[in-house]
Amino acid sequence: MNSMSESFKAANIIPLDFKAVLGLPDSHTWTPTTEYPLILTESVPVIDLFDSSNAMSLIGNACEKWGVFQVINHGIAIDLLSELELQTRRLFTLPADQKLRAVRSSEGFTGYGLPRISSFFPKLMWSEGFSIMGSPAEHARQLWPQDDHTNFCNVMEQCQKEMMGLSEKMIGLVLGSLGLTHEDVKGLGCQAQAQGLLHLNSYPECPDPSRAMGLAPHTDSSLLTLLYQCNTSGLQVFAHDTLGWVPVDPITGAIVVNIGDLMHIMSNARFKSALHRAVVNKIHHRVSVAYFYGPPRDLKVSPWIKLTDPDHPPLYRPVTWKEYLDAKATHFNKALEVIRNTTSS
Numbered sequence: 001m002n003s004m005s006e007s008f009k010a011a012n013i014i015p016l017d018f019k020a021v022l023g024l025p026d027s028h029t030w031t032p033t034t035e036y037p038l039i040l041t042e043s044v045p046v047i048d049l050f051d052s053s054n055a056m057s058l059i060g061n062a063c064e065k066w067g068v069f070q071v072i073n074h075g076i077a078i079d080l081l082s083e084l085e086l087q088t089r090r091l092f093t094l095p096a097d098q099k100l101r102a103v104r105s106s107e108g109f110t111g112y113g114l115p116r117i118s119s120f121f122p123k124l125m126w127s128e129g130f131s132i133m134g135s136p137a138e139h140a141r142q143l144w145p146q147d148d149h150t151n152f153c154n155v156m157e158q159c160q161k162e163m164m165g166l167s168e169k170m171i172g173l174v175l176g177s178l179g180l181t182h183e184d185v186k187g188l189g190c191q192a193q194a195q196g197l198l199h200l201n202s203y204p205e206c207p208d209p210s211r212a213m214g215l216a217p218h219t220d221s222s223l224l225t226l227l228y229q230c231n232t233s234g235l236q237v238f239a240h241d242t243l244g245w246v247p248v249d250p251i252t253g254a255i256v257v258n259i260g261d262l263m264h265i266m267s268n269a270r271f272k273s274a275l276h277r278a279v280v281n282k283i284h285h286r287v288s289v290a291y292f293y294g295p296p297r298d299l300k301v302s303p304w305i306k307l308t309d310p311d312h313p314p315l316y317r318p319v320t321w322k323e324y325l326d327a328k329a330t331h332f333n334k335a336l337e338v339i340r341n342t343t344s345s
Protein backbone atom coordinates (compact mmCIF):
# COMPACT_ATOMS: atom_id res chain seq x y z
CA MET A 1 0.00 0.00 0.00
CA ASN A 2 3.09 2.20 -0.06
CA SER A 3 2.04 4.18 -3.06
CA MET A 4 -1.11 5.28 -1.20
CA SER A 5 0.98 7.91 0.52
CA GLU A 6 2.27 9.43 -2.70
CA SER A 7 -0.93 11.37 -2.90
CA PHE A 8 -0.10 13.17 0.32
CA LYS A 9 3.49 14.05 -0.61
CA ALA A 10 2.98 17.79 -0.69
CA ALA A 11 1.85 17.89 2.92
CA ASN A 12 5.05 16.41 4.21
CA ILE A 13 6.31 19.63 5.77
CA ILE A 14 8.14 19.54 9.08
CA PRO A 15 6.12 20.22 12.25
CA LEU A 16 6.82 23.20 14.50
CA ASP A 17 9.03 22.84 17.57
CA PHE A 18 6.05 23.61 19.81
CA LYS A 19 8.16 23.90 22.97
CA ALA A 20 10.38 26.56 21.43
CA VAL A 21 7.62 29.11 20.76
CA LEU A 22 6.06 31.41 23.36
CA GLY A 23 2.97 32.77 21.59
CA LEU A 24 0.86 31.48 18.73
CA PRO A 25 2.82 32.18 15.51
CA ASP A 26 0.99 33.79 12.60
CA SER A 27 1.50 30.58 10.62
CA HIS A 28 -0.74 28.80 13.16
CA THR A 29 -3.32 31.55 13.79
CA TRP A 30 -6.79 30.72 12.48
CA THR A 31 -9.67 33.16 12.30
CA PRO A 32 -12.28 31.92 14.76
CA THR A 33 -15.66 31.31 13.13
CA THR A 34 -18.95 31.59 14.94
CA GLU A 35 -20.89 30.13 12.05
CA TYR A 36 -21.57 26.85 13.81
CA PRO A 37 -22.09 26.93 17.59
CA LEU A 38 -20.90 24.45 20.18
CA ILE A 39 -23.81 22.27 21.25
CA LEU A 40 -23.65 21.04 24.82
CA THR A 41 -27.18 19.67 25.07
CA GLU A 42 -26.57 16.65 22.84
CA SER A 43 -24.09 13.80 22.92
CA VAL A 44 -23.21 10.87 20.70
CA PRO A 45 -24.55 7.42 21.78
CA VAL A 46 -22.55 5.24 24.16
CA ILE A 47 -23.07 1.55 23.34
CA ASP A 48 -22.32 -1.36 25.65
CA LEU A 49 -20.96 -4.22 23.55
CA PHE A 50 -21.52 -6.63 26.42
CA ASP A 51 -25.27 -6.16 25.98
CA SER A 52 -25.32 -8.01 22.68
CA SER A 53 -29.10 -8.20 22.46
CA ASN A 54 -29.28 -4.49 21.84
CA ALA A 55 -25.95 -3.47 20.38
CA MET A 56 -26.63 -4.06 16.68
CA SER A 57 -29.76 -1.94 16.39
CA LEU A 58 -28.29 0.83 18.57
CA ILE A 59 -25.24 0.85 16.28
CA GLY A 60 -27.45 1.06 13.17
CA ASN A 61 -29.32 4.07 14.59
CA ALA A 62 -26.08 5.76 15.64
CA CYS A 63 -24.56 5.28 12.16
CA GLU A 64 -27.63 6.76 10.49
CA LYS A 65 -27.95 9.77 12.76
CA TRP A 66 -24.36 10.53 13.72
CA GLY A 67 -21.81 8.40 11.93
CA VAL A 68 -20.08 8.10 15.28
CA PHE A 69 -20.61 6.48 18.68
CA GLN A 70 -18.60 5.33 21.68
CA VAL A 71 -18.27 1.71 22.75
CA ILE A 72 -17.68 0.31 26.23
CA ASN A 73 -16.97 -3.32 27.19
CA HIS A 74 -15.20 -3.68 23.84
CA GLY A 75 -12.70 -6.24 25.09
CA ILE A 76 -9.47 -4.20 24.79
CA ALA A 77 -7.89 -4.14 28.23
CA ILE A 78 -7.58 -0.78 29.95
CA ASP A 79 -4.00 -1.67 30.93
CA LEU A 80 -3.03 -1.95 27.27
CA LEU A 81 -4.73 1.38 26.49
CA SER A 82 -2.85 3.02 29.39
CA GLU A 83 0.43 1.61 28.06
CA LEU A 84 -0.51 2.93 24.62
CA GLU A 85 -1.01 6.41 26.06
CA LEU A 86 2.28 6.21 27.96
CA GLN A 87 4.33 5.18 24.92
CA THR A 88 2.58 7.82 22.79
CA ARG A 89 3.51 10.54 25.31
CA ARG A 90 7.03 9.16 25.51
CA LEU A 91 7.41 9.59 21.76
CA PHE A 92 6.02 13.10 21.49
CA THR A 93 7.92 14.50 24.49
CA LEU A 94 11.22 13.66 22.76
CA PRO A 95 13.21 16.74 21.66
CA ALA A 96 12.13 18.07 18.24
CA ASP A 97 15.40 17.17 16.49
CA GLN A 98 15.11 13.57 17.69
CA LYS A 99 11.56 13.23 16.34
CA LEU A 100 12.72 14.66 13.01
CA ARG A 101 15.01 11.67 12.57
CA ALA A 102 11.91 9.57 12.07
CA VAL A 103 10.10 11.79 9.58
CA ARG A 104 7.68 9.99 7.30
CA SER A 105 9.17 9.72 3.82
CA SER A 106 7.09 10.43 0.76
CA GLU A 107 7.14 6.74 -0.18
CA GLY A 108 6.45 5.28 3.23
CA PHE A 109 3.50 5.11 5.53
CA THR A 110 5.27 4.94 8.86
CA GLY A 111 6.82 7.95 10.52
CA TYR A 112 6.53 11.39 12.07
CA GLY A 113 4.90 14.42 10.44
CA LEU A 114 2.12 16.96 10.04
CA PRO A 115 -1.49 15.93 9.42
CA ARG A 116 -1.61 14.96 5.73
CA ILE A 117 -4.57 17.25 5.07
CA SER A 118 -2.46 20.30 6.05
CA SER A 119 -1.92 21.37 2.44
CA PHE A 120 -5.62 22.16 2.03
CA PHE A 121 -5.57 24.89 4.66
CA PRO A 122 -3.93 28.33 4.62
CA LYS A 123 -2.82 27.94 8.24
CA LEU A 124 -1.02 25.11 10.00
CA MET A 125 -2.55 22.96 12.71
CA TRP A 126 -1.44 22.79 16.32
CA SER A 127 -0.57 19.10 16.17
CA GLU A 128 1.91 16.48 15.06
CA GLY A 129 1.44 12.81 14.25
CA PHE A 130 3.17 9.47 13.97
CA SER A 131 1.73 6.79 11.66
CA ILE A 132 2.49 3.10 11.89
CA MET A 133 1.79 0.60 9.13
CA GLY A 134 3.28 -2.82 9.74
CA SER A 135 6.28 -2.89 12.05
CA PRO A 136 7.37 0.36 13.75
CA ALA A 137 10.85 -1.08 14.53
CA GLU A 138 12.89 0.81 11.97
CA HIS A 139 11.48 4.21 12.94
CA ALA A 140 11.57 3.37 16.64
CA ARG A 141 15.32 2.71 16.34
CA GLN A 142 15.74 6.17 14.81
CA LEU A 143 13.79 7.71 17.69
CA TRP A 144 15.62 5.88 20.46
CA PRO A 145 19.05 4.93 19.07
CA GLN A 146 20.52 4.30 22.51
CA ASP A 147 17.50 3.61 24.64
CA ASP A 148 15.32 0.61 24.59
CA HIS A 149 12.62 0.82 21.94
CA THR A 150 11.31 -2.71 22.45
CA ASN A 151 8.55 -1.58 24.80
CA PHE A 152 7.31 0.95 22.28
CA CYS A 153 7.25 -1.67 19.51
CA ASN A 154 5.61 -4.35 21.64
CA VAL A 155 2.82 -2.05 22.78
CA MET A 156 2.16 -0.72 19.26
CA GLU A 157 2.14 -4.21 17.75
CA GLN A 158 -0.17 -5.54 20.43
CA CYS A 159 -2.53 -2.61 19.84
CA GLN A 160 -2.53 -3.14 16.08
CA LYS A 161 -3.54 -6.74 16.67
CA GLU A 162 -6.31 -5.98 19.13
CA MET A 163 -7.65 -3.05 17.15
CA MET A 164 -7.78 -5.16 13.99
CA GLY A 165 -9.84 -7.71 15.97
CA LEU A 166 -12.19 -5.07 17.36
CA SER A 167 -12.56 -3.45 13.90
CA GLU A 168 -13.63 -6.79 12.43
CA LYS A 169 -16.17 -7.24 15.19
CA MET A 170 -17.49 -3.69 14.65
CA ILE A 171 -17.72 -4.20 10.86
CA GLY A 172 -19.86 -7.29 11.51
CA LEU A 173 -22.19 -5.28 13.74
CA VAL A 174 -22.34 -2.22 11.48
CA LEU A 175 -23.06 -4.27 8.33
CA GLY A 176 -25.33 -6.58 10.33
CA SER A 177 -27.46 -3.58 11.27
CA LEU A 178 -28.04 -3.04 7.53
CA GLY A 179 -29.43 -6.56 7.29
CA LEU A 180 -26.31 -8.13 5.81
CA THR A 181 -25.55 -11.64 6.97
CA HIS A 182 -22.31 -13.36 7.93
CA GLU A 183 -22.24 -14.87 4.45
CA ASP A 184 -22.55 -11.44 2.81
CA VAL A 185 -19.82 -9.96 4.93
CA LYS A 186 -17.46 -12.77 4.02
CA GLY A 187 -17.72 -11.37 0.50
CA LEU A 188 -15.83 -8.33 1.78
CA GLY A 189 -12.87 -10.34 0.65
CA CYS A 190 -10.38 -12.36 2.52
CA GLN A 191 -10.51 -10.70 5.95
CA ALA A 192 -6.95 -11.71 6.60
CA GLN A 193 -5.92 -9.08 4.10
CA ALA A 194 -7.84 -6.19 5.62
CA GLN A 195 -5.57 -3.22 6.13
CA GLY A 196 -5.08 -1.14 9.23
CA LEU A 197 -3.04 1.92 10.09
CA LEU A 198 -2.31 3.04 13.63
CA HIS A 199 -1.91 6.79 13.94
CA LEU A 200 -0.72 8.62 17.06
CA ASN A 201 -1.82 12.26 17.43
CA SER A 202 -0.23 14.88 19.68
CA TYR A 203 -1.73 18.26 20.51
CA PRO A 204 0.71 20.17 22.72
CA GLU A 205 -0.49 22.76 25.29
CA CYS A 206 -1.43 25.81 23.26
CA PRO A 207 -0.83 29.47 24.25
CA ASP A 208 -4.00 30.68 22.47
CA PRO A 209 -6.41 27.76 21.95
CA SER A 210 -9.36 29.82 20.67
CA ARG A 211 -7.34 30.93 17.65
CA ALA A 212 -5.64 27.59 17.00
CA MET A 213 -6.87 24.36 15.33
CA GLY A 214 -5.76 20.93 16.54
CA LEU A 215 -7.05 18.97 13.58
CA ALA A 216 -9.23 20.72 10.99
CA PRO A 217 -12.72 19.36 10.18
CA HIS A 218 -12.53 16.22 8.05
CA THR A 219 -14.10 12.84 7.51
CA ASP A 220 -11.92 9.72 7.67
CA SER A 221 -11.30 7.81 4.45
CA SER A 222 -11.46 4.40 6.13
CA LEU A 223 -14.31 1.90 6.39
CA LEU A 224 -14.26 2.71 10.09
CA THR A 225 -11.89 4.28 12.56
CA LEU A 226 -11.38 3.37 16.21
CA LEU A 227 -10.21 6.29 18.34
CA TYR A 228 -8.85 6.29 21.86
CA GLN A 229 -8.98 9.80 23.34
CA CYS A 230 -6.79 9.08 26.39
CA ASN A 231 -9.24 10.76 28.76
CA THR A 232 -8.71 14.30 27.47
CA SER A 233 -11.50 16.12 25.69
CA GLY A 234 -10.92 17.75 22.32
CA LEU A 235 -12.84 15.67 19.78
CA GLN A 236 -15.95 17.33 18.36
CA VAL A 237 -18.44 15.96 15.84
CA PHE A 238 -20.63 17.96 13.50
CA ALA A 239 -24.36 17.40 14.03
CA HIS A 240 -26.09 17.81 10.67
CA ASP A 241 -29.56 18.24 12.17
CA THR A 242 -28.73 21.00 14.65
CA LEU A 243 -25.82 22.42 12.62
CA GLY A 244 -23.31 22.64 15.42
CA TRP A 245 -20.27 20.98 16.99
CA VAL A 246 -20.96 18.39 19.64
CA PRO A 247 -18.07 17.45 21.98
CA VAL A 248 -17.40 13.73 22.39
CA ASP A 249 -16.78 13.55 26.12
CA PRO A 250 -14.07 11.05 27.00
CA ILE A 251 -15.21 8.10 29.09
CA THR A 252 -12.49 6.11 30.84
CA GLY A 253 -11.56 3.11 28.70
CA ALA A 254 -14.18 3.80 26.02
CA ILE A 255 -13.34 3.76 22.32
CA VAL A 256 -14.90 6.08 19.76
CA VAL A 257 -16.02 4.46 16.51
CA ASN A 258 -16.13 6.72 13.45
CA ILE A 259 -17.83 5.71 10.24
CA GLY A 260 -15.48 6.53 7.34
CA ASP A 261 -16.17 7.50 3.74
CA LEU A 262 -15.77 3.95 2.40
CA MET A 263 -18.52 2.70 4.74
CA HIS A 264 -20.70 5.61 3.65
CA ILE A 265 -20.19 4.36 0.06
CA MET A 266 -20.79 0.72 0.99
CA SER A 267 -24.03 1.60 2.80
CA ASN A 268 -25.16 3.51 -0.31
CA ALA A 269 -25.24 6.67 1.82
CA ARG A 270 -27.48 5.22 4.55
CA PHE A 271 -24.68 5.78 7.03
CA LYS A 272 -22.99 9.12 7.51
CA SER A 273 -19.26 9.50 7.56
CA ALA A 274 -18.81 11.73 10.57
CA LEU A 275 -17.36 15.20 10.05
CA HIS A 276 -15.10 15.79 13.04
CA ARG A 277 -12.28 18.00 14.34
CA ALA A 278 -9.99 18.27 17.34
CA VAL A 279 -9.66 21.43 19.42
CA VAL A 280 -6.71 22.21 21.69
CA ASN A 281 -6.34 23.61 25.19
CA LYS A 282 -3.96 25.67 27.28
CA ILE A 283 -3.20 23.25 30.11
CA HIS A 284 -3.02 19.69 28.87
CA HIS A 285 -0.84 18.05 26.27
CA ARG A 286 -3.52 15.93 24.62
CA VAL A 287 -2.70 12.71 22.80
CA SER A 288 -5.07 10.42 20.92
CA VAL A 289 -4.67 7.22 18.94
CA ALA A 290 -6.64 6.39 15.79
CA TYR A 291 -6.80 3.04 14.04
CA PHE A 292 -7.95 3.36 10.42
CA TYR A 293 -9.47 0.10 9.23
CA GLY A 294 -9.80 -0.43 5.50
CA PRO A 295 -10.61 -3.13 2.95
CA PRO A 296 -8.04 -5.50 1.38
CA ARG A 297 -5.74 -3.74 -1.03
CA ASP A 298 -7.34 -4.83 -4.30
CA LEU A 299 -10.96 -4.86 -3.21
CA LYS A 300 -13.24 -2.41 -4.98
CA VAL A 301 -15.68 -0.99 -2.46
CA SER A 302 -19.12 -0.20 -3.86
CA PRO A 303 -22.68 0.23 -2.62
CA TRP A 304 -23.81 -3.18 -1.35
CA ILE A 305 -25.99 -4.76 -4.04
CA LYS A 306 -28.61 -5.86 -1.47
CA LEU A 307 -29.10 -2.23 -0.49
CA THR A 308 -29.86 -1.07 -4.00
CA ASP A 309 -32.99 -1.41 -6.14
CA PRO A 310 -34.58 0.67 -8.89
CA ASP A 311 -35.74 3.18 -6.28
CA HIS A 312 -32.33 3.22 -4.60
CA PRO A 313 -29.75 3.04 -7.39
CA PRO A 314 -26.08 2.80 -6.43
CA LEU A 315 -24.94 6.34 -5.66
CA TYR A 316 -21.20 5.70 -5.99
CA ARG A 317 -18.78 4.03 -8.37
CA PRO A 318 -16.59 1.15 -7.13
CA VAL A 319 -13.23 2.29 -5.66
CA THR A 320 -10.27 0.71 -3.90
CA TRP A 321 -8.93 2.34 -0.73
CA LYS A 322 -5.90 3.56 -2.64
CA GLU A 323 -8.01 5.11 -5.39
CA TYR A 324 -10.14 6.80 -2.78
CA LEU A 325 -7.13 8.16 -0.87
CA ASP A 326 -5.80 9.56 -4.14
CA ALA A 327 -9.15 11.26 -4.75
CA LYS A 328 -9.07 12.60 -1.20
CA ALA A 329 -5.52 13.86 -1.60
CA THR A 330 -6.56 15.82 -4.68
CA HIS A 331 -10.09 16.89 -3.81
CA PHE A 332 -10.15 16.61 0.02
CA ASN A 333 -13.74 17.14 1.20
CA LYS A 334 -15.09 16.94 -2.37
CA ALA A 335 -13.72 13.39 -2.85
CA LEU A 336 -17.11 11.71 -2.32
CA GLU A 337 -18.67 13.93 -4.99
CA VAL A 338 -15.98 12.84 -7.44
CA ILE A 339 -16.89 9.16 -6.86
CA ARG A 340 -20.61 9.83 -7.05
CA ASN A 341 -22.55 8.45 -10.03
CA THR A 342 -23.95 11.22 -12.13
CA THR A 343 -26.59 9.15 -13.88
CA SER A 344 -28.58 7.83 -10.93
CA SER A 345 -32.04 8.14 -12.41
Ligand SMILES: C=C1C[C@]23C[C@H]1CC[C@H]2[C@@]12CCC[C@@](C)(C(=O)O1)[C@H]2[C@@H]3C(=O)O
Pocket: 115, 116, 117, 118, 129, 131, 197, 199, 218, 219, 220, 221, 222, 292, 325, 328
Ligand atom coordinates in the same frame (compact mmCIF):
# COMPACT_ATOMS: atom_id res chain seq x y z
C1 LIG B 1 -5.02 5.63 5.88
C2 LIG B 1 -5.05 6.94 5.93
C3 LIG B 1 -6.13 7.76 6.56
C4 LIG B 1 -5.51 9.14 6.64
C5 LIG B 1 -4.71 9.18 5.37
C6 LIG B 1 -3.98 7.84 5.42
C7 LIG B 1 -2.86 7.92 6.48
C8 LIG B 1 -3.17 8.84 7.67
C9 LIG B 1 -4.63 9.20 7.91
C10 LIG B 1 -4.84 10.61 8.49
C11 LIG B 1 -4.55 10.73 10.01
C12 LIG B 1 -4.94 12.14 10.51
C13 LIG B 1 -6.24 12.67 9.92
C14 LIG B 1 -6.33 12.39 8.42
C15 LIG B 1 -7.54 13.07 7.83
C16 LIG B 1 -4.99 12.77 7.78
O1 LIG B 1 -4.68 13.86 7.35
O2 LIG B 1 -4.15 11.67 7.81
C17 LIG B 1 -6.29 10.90 8.17
C18 LIG B 1 -6.44 10.35 6.74
C19 LIG B 1 -7.85 10.05 6.24
O3 LIG B 1 -8.64 9.42 6.93
O4 LIG B 1 -8.14 10.49 5.14
Ligand SMILES: O=C(O)CCC(=O)C(=O)O
Pocket: 199, 201, 215, 220, 227, 229, 234, 235, 276, 277, 278, 287, 288, 290
Ligand atom coordinates in the same frame (compact mmCIF):
# COMPACT_ATOMS: atom_id res chain seq x y z
O1 LIG C 1 -7.62 13.54 18.20
C1 LIG C 1 -8.80 13.32 17.94
O2 LIG C 1 -9.68 13.27 18.81
C2 LIG C 1 -9.24 13.13 16.50
C3 LIG C 1 -8.21 12.46 15.65
C4 LIG C 1 -8.69 12.21 14.26
O3 LIG C 1 -9.75 12.63 13.88
C5 LIG C 1 -7.86 11.43 13.32
O4 LIG C 1 -6.72 11.04 13.66
O5 LIG C 1 -8.34 11.21 12.18
Ligand SMILES: [Fe+2]
Pocket: 218, 219, 220, 276
Ligand atom coordinates in the same frame (compact mmCIF):
# COMPACT_ATOMS: atom_id res chain seq x y z
FE1 LIG D 1 -10.33 11.70 11.94
